[in-house]
Amino acid sequence: MTENFTDSVFNLFTRHVSVRSFDSQKRLPKDTVNILMKAAQRASTSSNFQSWSAIIVENKSNKKQLAQYCANQKFIDEAPLFIIFCADASRHKWLTKERNFKFNSNYLDLLLVSAIDSALACQNALIMAESMGLGCCMVGSIRNKAKEVSEFLKLPKMSFATVGLAVGYPSFKNKVKPRLPKEVIINYEQYSTKNKEIFIKEYDSLMSETDIYKNRRVHVPGITPQFEEDVNHYGWIEHTARRMAKGNEMRSQLARFLEKQGFSLK
Numbered sequence: 001m002t003e004n005f006t007d008s009v010f011n012l013f014t015r016h017v018s019v020r021s022f023d024s025q026k027r028l029p030k031d032t033v034n035i036l037m038k039a040a041q042r043a044s045t046s047s048n049f050q051s052w053s054a055i056i057v058e059n060k061s062n063k064k065q066l067a068q069y070c071a072n073q074k075f076i077d078e079a080p081l082f083i084i085f086c087a088d089a090s091r092h093k094w095l096t097k098e099r100n101f102k103f104n105s106n107y108l109d110l111l112l113v114s115a116i117d118s119a120l121a122c123q124n125a126l127i128m129a130e131s132m133g134l135g136c137c138m139v140g141s142i143r144n145k146a147k148e149v150s151e152f153l154k155l156p157k158m159s160f161a162t163v164g165l166a167v168g169y170p171s172f173k174n175k176v177k178p179r180l181p182k183e184v185i186i187n188y189e190q191y192s193t194k195n196k197e198i199f200i201k202e203y204d205s206l207m208s209e210t211d212i213y214k215n216r217r218v219h220v221p222g223i224t225p226q227f228e229e230d231v232n233h234y235g236w237i238e239h240t241a242r243r244m245a246k247g248n249e250m251r252s253q254l255a256r257f258l259e260k261q262g263f264s265l266k
């Protein structure tokens with residue numbers, strides 16, 4: 001473990017893969033939760049607001065229930081530790097009132113600030129865990145049933161679960177997933193779309209040659225062919241386009257829930 005702790009951060013980043021298969025028998029090193037939370041709390045945070053909270057879930061039946069809320073993703077159940085990161089402005093609302101001020105910060109930016117804070121904390125925890133030889137997978141489907149999750153975790157108003165983090169010893173690891181060529185993502189001085197299509201297509205070919213989409217083709221009802229007939233070229237472009245076309249009905253309800261939780265989307 002000491003060796004992994006001294007591994008360079010850059011090496012950790014280049015080796016990162018999301019892990020969705022855990023050895024549920026292998027216990028986590030002592031103090032894992034404390035170490036991950038220490039790392040998470042050291043993340044940069046907008047205005048030092050620290051507008052996030054974490055819920056540590058290790059209890060089997062709680063994990064099982066949460067896995068069900070998260071699109072029944074089995075690995076959540078399997079992982080010995082599931083941490084739910086929440087955007088949380090409840091403390092800020094409370095302390096403003098406590099000091100007899102009117103709370104004048106409830107606009108969309110507060111939601112973004114607290115959601116970004118929670119994501120940064122989650123990423124710090126993930127890197128920390130990977131440096132300890134553990135594997136992780138972030139879980140955005142914690143937002144699929146935002147209301148149920150919120151009630152289950154007893155989240156106060158002005159908070160909501162943004163992302164989960166399943167943590168454990170990997171029992172299987174995927175190959176490192178290629179990323180888009182830097183030319184697509186990185187711009188200098190100003191945004192440019194020059195040659196982006198060429199580089200996106202290059203990535204598309206690269207991804208179609210991997211087995212990443214094997215048995216994972218997205219079906220858009222009434223539009224894409226049935227599974228057996230779905231044999232044409234399928235790469236990152238088609239996969240992403242189909243996901244965009246399909247959307248996620250549950251997530252499309254999130255705005256209404258957030259307003260009920262007290263956040264303003266204006």
Ligand SMILES: Cc1cc2nc3c(=O)[nH]c(=O)nc-3n(C[C@H](O)[C@H](O)[C@H](O)COP(=O)(O)O)c2cc1C
Binds near residue numbers: 019138140163174177
């Ligand atoms: C905010 C966020 C939410 C995610 N949610 C899920 C999820 O619910 N289920 C899952 O299997 N992977 C989830 N992932 C993992 C991504 O699918 C994964 O990071 C991406 O495909 C790149 O693969 P890699 O992490 O192995 O490089 C999520 C990642 C992020 C950043």
